Amino acid sequence: MLPVKQDLAIVPGDTYRDTVRLMQPTLVYHPIQSIGGAPAVLKVPGHGLALDWPVWVRGVSGFAAINREPGRELPWLAERLSADSLRINPLSAAGGAPSGGQLVYRQPIDLTGCSAWMGFTDAAGNALFGLEDGDGLELDAFGLVTREITPAQTERLTGNWRYSFGITFSDGAVTTYLTGGPAAGGCCNGC
Numbered sequence: 001m002l003p004v005k006q007d008l009a010i011v012p013g014d015t016y017r018d019t020v021r022l023m024q025p026t027l028v029y030h031p032i033q034s035i036g037g038a039p040a041v042l043k044v045p046g047h048g049l050a051l052d053w054p055v056w057v058r059g060v061s062g063f064a065a066i067n068r069e070p071g072r073e074l075p076w077l078a079e080r081l082s083a084d085s086l087r088i089n090p091l092s093a094a095g096g097a098p099s100g101g102q103l104v105y106r107q108p109i110d111l112t113g114c115s116a117w118m119g120f121t122d123a124a125g126n127a128l129f130g131l132e133d134g135d136g137l138e139l140d141a142f143g144l145v146t147r148e149i150t151p152a153q154t155e156r157l158t159g160n161w162r163y164s165f166g167i168t169f170s171d172g173a174v175t176t177y178l179t180g181g182p183a184a185g186g187c188c189n190g191c
Contacts, residue, residue, distance in 0.1 A: 003164070003176045009183040010157050016149040021054065022167070022177060023106035023143060027070055032101040035063060038092035044103045045084045050142050052079050053105055055086070060101030066091055070104055078103075108143025113170030116145050120153075123160040129153050157182070 010016045033043040042057070049055075054075035056068045066088065068075065078086040086103070116139055118131040131137045131147065138146040147165075149157075166176040 001175065003166075003179045005180050006178045007180040007183040008163070010149065010154050012155050012158055013151050014154055015151055016147075016154055018147050020145045020147065020165070020178070021143055022109040022111070022145065023054075024109060025106065027104050028107055030103045032057070032060065032103055035060065035066065035093045035098040035101075038094040039087055039089040040066065040091040040093040041081065042078070042086045042088065042103060043084060044086060047084065047086060047103060048107075049078070049080050049086070049105065050108075051140075051144070052077060053108070054078070055088075056104040057088075058102050058104055061099050063093055063096050063098035066093075066098065067101070075105070078105075109167075110141060111139045111143060111145070111167065112141045114139060115168045116166070117168065118147060118163060118165040120157065120161055120163045123162075125162075128156050128161065 008016065008018075028048065030044050030047050033045060035042050040063075055078040056070045056073070056075050057066045058069060060066050066076075076088045076090070078088055081087055115133050116137040118137060120128040120130065122128055131149070133139060136148050136150070136153075140146075145167075160181060162181045163179065164176050165178040166174060168174050
């Protein structure tokens, strides 16, 4: 697997925070029992999501706006309400009669017993600093990694810096998921 290239819009001297969702490559499908309300609430018995998660919805009749195809369109961020229901906040199903369809998502990668790392280098490849569990990176067992870079660290990110982000699994396997540098445009990266 090749890492995904994701450039970061980091402002030197500011705190940078984001969340990375790590997912399995295969899709999971669950039938939708009903959709209603504003915002739209999907009843999907035993949907299997333990937290808010990106999802696609396909094949719903009477509510075309909710349908999004995996691989062709961006997912919705579904808010987990219970083991059997999810909410898609930007949509309203009030007054409609949607029916059928499937909830589709990629399962979170189980990060139990894993550690995360993120290293930064300058243009010449010299190490600038690194983040690790408890020091800029926080792991959740359900595929979430929260990243926080301090103002003192972002001050060092000027010019053409690079980074790589990955996971060391409990069996010792190492996977680099993301690489990148400063996001193009504007003057937010020390120009």
